[in-house]
Amino acid sequence: MxxxxxxxxxxxxxxxxxxxxxxxxxxxxxxxxxxxxxxxxxxxxxxxxxxxxxxxxxxxxxxxxxxxxxxxxxxxxxxxxxxxxxxxxxxxxxxxxxxxxxxxxxxxxxxxxxxxxxxxxxSRRLLAHVVTDPTWPLPPAEAAASDPDRPHAMDTLTRREFQVVARLRRGCSNKEIARELGIMEDTVKKHLKSVFAKLGVHRRALVILQAAGASDSLSRLRW
Incomplete structure (x- = not known):
């Protein structure tokens, strides 16, 4: 229509x-x-x-x-x-x-x-730019993408899952994430499947939105 x-x-x-x-x-x-x-x-x-x-x-x-x-x-x-x-x-x-x-x-x-x-x-690159630019008028991540009953879902991710999400937020493809982390692309997909389940989402964009609201947790990790 x-x-x-x-x-x-x-x-x-x-x-x-x-x-x-x-x-x-x-x-x-x-x-x-x-x-x-x-x-x-x-x-x-x-x-x-x-x-x-x-x-x-x-x-x-x-x-x-x-x-x-x-x-x-x-x-x-x-x-x-x-x-x-x-x-x-x-x-x-x-x-x-x-x-x-x-x-x-x-x-x-x-x-x-x-x-x-x-x-x-x-575009992954455009989406990554949007969520990392504080001047963009976005809604709070939890209001747009997360389950209200799970406000701290990002805290349940493992260190490796955080590393995958951080690169996803930068707009990296699965292949680029695998190359940077030195793992197989299938392993990246398994990590993303686990991330989707923990965050209660079904799209990469929604993961990025939640990650935008968890910048402090992401920044504390050493890559």
Missing amino acids: TALDRQPLQAAWRSMLASRPGIEIQGEPVVDPTRLTTCLERHQPRVLLLDKALLDRLDPMSLQWIRQRCPRVRVLLVSEEICRSAVADVLRNRFHGLLLTTSPPDLCLKAIRAVSKGELWL
């Missing part, structure tokens, strides 16, 4: 997507934020392409309603530029990605298909 602020942008995206195999456009194009919740409840699309300009016009209650009533809808935020507020919107609202309106069609399709599978479409 597309929810874009401008009719020309709506027309261009829907035209591009209509001819692509494996893509089905659901519902009418949404340009009025007051109609978004109704359309989502009626069609329950797997992926919602949401324009940042339209998001900025949504009231907080509508966003809360979408999270509660449409938990399976994955939101891919579409923005004219990769700005601080757009990245913060993705993380604050637990969206699944950020895509430029000027992205080439093949990249748009790749992003949509990745998000439809539950993946996060956001």
